[in-house]
Amino acid sequence: MSGTAPLKRLYIKTYGCQMNVYDSERMADVLAPLGYGVTDSPEGADLVVLNTCHIREKATEKVYSELGQIKMLKREKQAAGGGTMTIAVAGCVAQAEGEEILRRQPAVDLVVGPQSYHQLPELIARAHRARGERLAADFAADEKFDALTAERRPTGVSAFLTVQEGCDKFCTFCVVPYTRGAEWSRPAEAIEAEARSLAGQGVREVTLLGQNVNAYAGEGGLAGLVRRLARIEGLDRIRYTTSHPRDMDEALIAAHAEVPELMPYLHLPVQSGSDRILKAMNRAHTAESYRRLIEKIRAARPDIAISGDFIVGFPGERDADFEATLQLIRDVGYASAFSFKYSRRPGTPASALPGQVAEEVKDERLTRLLALLEAQQQAFNERQAGRVLPVLFEKPGRHPGQIIGRSPYLQAVHATAPDRLIGQIVPVRIESAARNSLAGVLDLETA
Ligand code: SAM
Ligand code: SF4
Numbered sequence: 001m002s003g004t005a006p007l008k009r010l011y012i013k014t015y016g017c018q019m020n021v022y023d024s025e026r027m028a029d030v031l032a033p034l035g036y037g038v039t040d041s042p043e044g045a046d047l048v049v050l051n052t053c054h055i056r057e058k059a060t061e062k063v064y065s066e067l068g069q070i071k072m073l074k075r076e077k078q079a080a081g082g083g084t085m086t087i088a089v090a091g092c093v094a095q096a097e098g099e100e101i102l103r104r105q106p107a108v109d110l111v112v113g114p115q116s117y118h119q120l121p122e123l124i125a126r127a128h129r130a131r132g133e134r135l136a137a138d139f140a141a142d143e144k145f146d147a148l149t150a151e152r153r154p155t156g157v158s159a160f161l162t163v164q165e166g167c168d169k170f171c172t173f174c175v176v177p178y179t180r181g182a183e184w185s186r187p188a189e190a191i192e193a194e195a196r197s198l199a200g201q202g203v204r205e206v207t208l209l210g211q212n213v214n215a216y217a218g219e220g221g222l223a224g225l226v227r228r229l230a231r232i233e234g235l236d237r238i239r240y241t242t243s244h245p246r247d248m249d250e251a252l253i254a255a256h257a258e259v260p261e262l263m264p265y266l267h268l269p270v271q272s273g274s275d276r277i278l279k280a281m282n283r284a285h286t287a288e289s290y291r292r293l294i295e296k297i298r299a300a301r302p303d304i305a306i307s308g309d310f311i312v313g314f315p316g317e318r319d320a321d322f323e324a325t326l327q328l329i330r331d332v333g334y335a336s337a338f339s340f341k342y343s344r345r346p347g348t349p350a351s352a353l354p355g356q357v358a359e360e361v362k363d364e365r366l367t368r369l370l371a372l373l374e375a376q377q378q379a380f381n382e383r384q385a386g387r388v389l390p391v392l393f394e395k396p397g398r399h400p401g402q403i404i405g406r407s408p409y410l411q412a413v414h415a416t417a418p419d420r421l422i423g424q425i426v427p428v429r430i431e432s433a434a435r436n437s438l439a440g441v442l443d444l445e446t447a
Helices: 018-034 057-079 093-095 099-104 117-129 141-148 188-200 221-230 248-257 275-280 286-302 318-334 359-382
Strands: 008-014 036-038 047-052 086-090 111-112 133-135 158-162 203-207 237-242 263-269 303-312 336-341 386-398 402-406 412-416 425-433 436-443
Touching: 008 018, 008 318, 018 036, 018 047, 018 117, 018 158, 047 057, 047 093, 057 086, 057 093, 086 093, 086 117, 093 099, 099 425, 111 117, 133 203, 133 412, 158 188, 188 221, 203 221, 221 237, 221 248, 248 286, 275 286, 275 318, 286 425, 303 318, 303 359, 318 359, 336 359, 336 436, 359 425, 386 412, 386 436
Parallel strands: 008 036, 008 047, 047 086, 086 111, 158 203, 203 237, 263 303, 303 336, 412 436
Antiparallel strands: 386 402, 386 425, 402 412, 425 436
């Protein structure tokens, strides 16, 4: 073959967690040498990948309805003489449903589980030869990462970096231990090499990812990894998500006090404030042990922004249990949070529990929970007004002349400033706060 291959259009739609966002980027990286360039619309694409999420029932249903629409685009492309559109389903729905997807939606060419992305070029070639080939996700996770680390091409100044996968906790409501498998940690050297390569390409912030990131079991644990990465020239900010309260050890808390590169933000899901419900969820912490843990973390890093996950309407949840959750939220004071109605997942222990909560009750509880959490988020943001915060600018804003970045507490910050500041950490005086963002001006005195 001579010259450059014609560019084929790749459309990837990502559902669910940040680990999927990371995986989607890596899929684009493995496919780039085959001539695939990422496009932001599925129309006319040569390859469509849906990187799916299985966590709640709605997330799974969405995939099937999206597939129905993509099938139409595939037909239109063919009818217009535009050639074939290969449709691949990746992620946790692929892992959980496997060949069922091919049965339910015949337009799908390929189903690929989260451990097999490095095989994508080969799988796509095989799918082109024979429709409907399905590869099970039975490859070792380290093999996947070895194959994927080679060609990382970051697109911005902040990047995700997966360090841990899987879960051994078996919360009774959750499918992750079944879809993502057992806890597994990447070797620290491989992570450091990836982080160095990212920093060399202008990345200033990494977010270390894992379903249980603070269960990271590589050399030195997560605290050791954070300290190791903090030494990399040019890498100024480190974050990590998502953590489990039971793996929040002294060394990691100390890192929050001692490592300036570790940002003062912690996503530490509690799920419920009722010990009875926590026990039924198999969470292995109580509301009180969680409160004490937060106190300890705040003693180490007083300004830390705490974020969490909550589930309302877990089977057997009574009004008093829900009130205990509200009380815990009041006691802790969250900077941000994600809240969900309990979704019954076939095969998980909670799906068989008595006392499933009526949908209207879940709705009503979620509304009250959200009102409290949103008020806390607004209050947290308002407390930043008048402060000068270092902001890592990431991209142009929606309005001309405006750029957007993140505060140390992960708040979006808008400022009127030249584009050349994108990629830099600049002091910004915060002037006003909304629930989802802050606005400020460059602080030239401290700059
Ligand atoms: N490992 C993390 C932890 O323990 O907090 C969470 C990972 S999970 C992908 C993200 C969140 O989804 C959970 O914290 C939980 O709040 C929510 N979730 C998981 N299963 C759920 C279910 N069956 N119904 C509703 N929410 C669920
Ligand atoms: Fe799911 Fe619990 Fe594991 Fe988090 S810790 S991924 S909620 S089983």
